[in-house]
Amino acid sequence: MRALINLDANSISDAVQAAAQVRAEGRIAAFSGGGTDLLQQIKDGTDPADVIVNLRTVNEAREIEEGAGGISIGGLATLTRVMENAAVRARLPALAQAAESVGTPQIRNVATVAGNMTQRPWCWYYRNGFNCFKAGGEECFSVNGENGQHAIFGGGPSFIVHPSDIAPVLVAFEAIFQLAGPDGEREVPAAEFFVLPRVDPVNENVLDESELLARIVVPSPPENTVSSYYKVMDRAAWTHAEIGVATVIRRDGNAVTDARVVLSGVAPIPWRLRAVEEFLAGKPITAEVAREAGEISIEGAQPLAKNRHKLPMTSAAVERSVFGLAAG
Amino acid sequence: MHSDSFDPATERQAVDPDAPQSPSRREFLETTGATVAASTVASFATPAMAQPTDAAAPRTTISVSVNGVRHEIEVEDRWTLAELLRDGIGLTGTKIGCDRGECGACTVLMNGAPVYSCGQLAVWADGAEVRTVEGLARNGELSPLQQAFVVNNAPQCGFCTPGQLMSATALLEATPSPTADQARAALVGNLCRCSNYNAIVEAVVAAGGGGVA
Known part of the structure; x- marks a missing residue:
């Protein structure tokens, strides 16, 4: 690995100030929560950082707490902590399932919630050093190339797919993201955190370079809410989703009163299926209704x-x- | 190596640094490697290092416990934990396979949890308790898991074995009698190019006192 500097941060505020300072000095800083992907990108030369702002020395933003406003999850909570947390398992089963579906135990033991949602795309062109939009270039090589794993929704000019399993779940639960920067904090709804390439072809989210995703607050789901995360992979384990489906449904008996269906792996952002949600509202969950929901789900797709x-x-x-x- | 001819006592004696012996395979390879390196890159002064040392590279002094032994050691900030263990501390049981957090050969326990040591900077281990495959045997006795690996022919080429052992050790500490499915889930991040997965799972289940139906 090329020579680099590791800076231990003592707090979130310390970390964002350090990153801003590094930038002011003309160097490139990268935050590292678990560092699982960052180190690989630095080794590969696809991430130019020469200063790592280490967040493992930060003791805040690691909690998972259930309070009056919902379940608060620190951005530095590891995926293992999320999938094992009793409140998450009881109240947000889709989130526990999504966290458990990520990578391997070795990854989940260090990988953070914030890092999972801000990981860079896994497009093979980007990861192999092509000067594409994601690398700051002016082209998406997948358009006329090997695009078997690329977007069927929301593509253009880049056709990456968003790789996070937990992101669509948090969009479906309508979580609020708290971002910390050198100039203070701001809150963004989960769905507005992620941005399409037509808005910003380089970045996948609204974070400034010196900002961190510090905390996520998931409002307590209403009574009779059920949820799941269903992940299809091209092998049985240890890879990203070909497609992941985060479904959150509020039921009255077996009738849907409100639904959220958000996809991973098919669009540059977690992709909400509003037509499916509207179709499901008021209907009982039967085999025929589910089949129709599946048909509707690909309306507007552009493979x-x-x-x-x-x-x-x-x-x-x-x-x-x-x-x-469907009810029992 | 076959289990029917494997004798842990003999094996230990063979690697006892105090025992009179012919040069080990590692020493032989390092010597050969040094000759090759010297003929091509004269600055490779320390053949045991996986990469050239750079006096200008940023360094940090850390304190890390490895298998119960505390090390105060200066590391380059860019060193991975795997490089520190192998090149800095000389514990070469931890293997580097892919060096990109995919194969699991470098798995060690960090504060009790399996991690890819190639995917951690050594400086991040400051203050941590690290356990490697060298720390599994106690008082000259292989751990029950290691014994089960021997009995069940879990290693073939053996390169992935240290990582498999560390992931399985963490599993057995949390779940003393795992099922085959629990073993498979715990070992999903440890690839075996010999594809000896069935024997590995059988060994882990056997170490917990169970049998694979």
């Missing part, structure tokens, strides 16, 4: 030459997810 398999895959995954939440 590339080599990713058409994601259409039937999306329909099937949405159908199974919805039917899986």
